[in-house]
Amino acid sequence: MLILSAFFAGSETSLMSLNRYRLRHQVKLKNPGAIKTHKLLQRPDRLIGLILLCNNFVNTFAASITTVLAIRLFPQDESSIAIGAGILTIVMLVFSEVSPKTLAAIKPELLAFPAAWIYEPLLKIFYPVVWFVNLFVNLLLRIVGVDVNKNSPDSLNSDELKSIITEAESLMPPRYQKMLLGILDLESATVEDIMTPRNEIVGIDLEDPLEEIIGQIKASPHTQLAVYKKSIDRIIGFLHLRKVLVEVNHAHFDKQSIINLVSKPVFIPESTPVHTQMLSFKNEKTRIGLVVDEYGDVQGLVTLDDLLQEIVGELITDEATPAQLQSDGSYLVDAGITIRELNRLTQWSLPTEGPKTLNGLIIEIVETIPEPGTSIDLHGYYLEVIKRNKNAVKLVKFLPKP
Template structure:
């Protein structure tokens, strides 16, 4: 080395420094690769991605080559640089100290820190471009790699360290949710919302998505026959619940089209309705939504009655109710079951809603954050906060949402006016306060 010209020696140090930086950048880029993206590129026929996939099948060999080369270069650079300075300036301790400090700084900046930052920022491009260069190096270094890995594995075996115990890791639901939330640049907001709803199915029961008992459209077998027929003819549903006297005394599910067809027979009588009934399908209150969706699919049912521990009907649930929880409203609700939020906020930032509207639906439609861990409806939430049935108009704030009770009927809140919260309001504490007007 001393026989070479000074410029050639300095050029050799620069080349070694850049080469060391390249391998540092490559090692960081390989560790930061997105495996799903790599598989997608390989399926599309990208040659470099297929090469990198084969290299990653033996990650220990790939990283061993990168680390060995990088280490050898980082050791060689100070030796050559020190030799150049000592030949040029003489053997002085101060010169030696300054040389070692300068070379160490150069290695940190140009061979370690800067390349690794670049490798992190452009991991895919760097790894794929370098794959064709690193492959022959890995192939030619296999004997040396085998020897080093054998020694390393022997040491790990002696220390009783199992490197494979943590390799099979599974993401929890919360971790998947975090992954989806952080993928805003890759997934549209609508698809991201559907995925988040899907991960939340485990914490939702049929009570959260069912049609409440008071809103179930059903037929009373004891009503006058003419009125019963008229209700069938004006029904908007394909199936109706038929009960006798009280909705808890369920007779069965009536297929509306088949019943209307049978009505053309003049000999049709009230008791003939029993022959057209299908057996009702009951599910216990608290059944997880995802489990219920599987039951619907397995048993080919399209409607189920939710009952409590005493056998009392609490509501009605269909597959459509569960699907709407995932993707939003499929169809416009009928006027009889509408909850007055289809138009959203008006120009004044107000919205009038029914007190019987489910809180999950209200949050979804108006982008609110009302609590879901207690009552299921807005009426229940307000009564829980007030701890009494209000008399007259009452204003309160719940979870940064201002609201005013407008109409009360039969000990239940019928209509409520909601006010869109401003930035100033959101800074206020979320406490309920009555203001009789």
């Protein structure tokens, strides 16, 4: 009875401790024990009912045998029953409960797969009893608001999946880990979070002299430039340098030539989710668009490369990272960096619900543009302002965490 009790107790722990995703993988590999185990776990209420039925039976039978032995061996001693019960409790606790359950928790597959071969026929034999017990159990659970049939223990939300990926450092290179986390984070990101702000948009102003425009085209590091008149709000379109560089040295090249080569601008609402915009770029066969607010004013510019960089981070850019780790553990950070990118580079948790850039978050906290040398507690992260201009903070230094 003690051996059977150990089997039932250990198998219960092993079956409930199985990694469901590893079990599914074993099922795909056609492991017979995994297939039977997976089938049993489809109705955990029935499986638990069967195991507890068998376990309680052998435990009760063991207690009954102990009582009979105590009475027959020491008929004159009334305390023999209590002594026998005490000895049985200790022996059962050590050998039939703690030991098998500890082993099952450490190596669940060692006992779970063989046990499935035993429980499958047992469930058929004792099905009427198990069904009758579960009828009352399920009714009791429904009274307290739990529906067993709607339980889905294998489902994960995005935050739980992020935690799994974060803890899987030993199973994948860090760069792939960051990519997966970036993909999961797309759902919460909007184009406003990753756009190039309006004041940093590089474009061609048709009001400038032609010679200056030609020089700008030849020296531009970008493949596409916005073409506008006086203000980016009066945009005409986007000019692809591959098209214009062929024409730029011709004698007849003029501003009208530029206008003829521009493509129609794409306008994107600032609240558009990143994953939605990726599909839009794919369907419309475009790679660049202007981000506008609810009033139609241009707030920034976003490209397909920006969206991809949100997934793969610094893997596709040759530019120096805007958050430089120093030898003393501090970070030298360009204040124009977005909060999302700073969190991704440093694994911090600065709030992303309000201002989108570090400069905006600093100004929101201090309610002014701080002077160089100002120290700020930024939601638990301590920084010192290094450089600023008239309109914004430009460079800060985050002190190392104590």
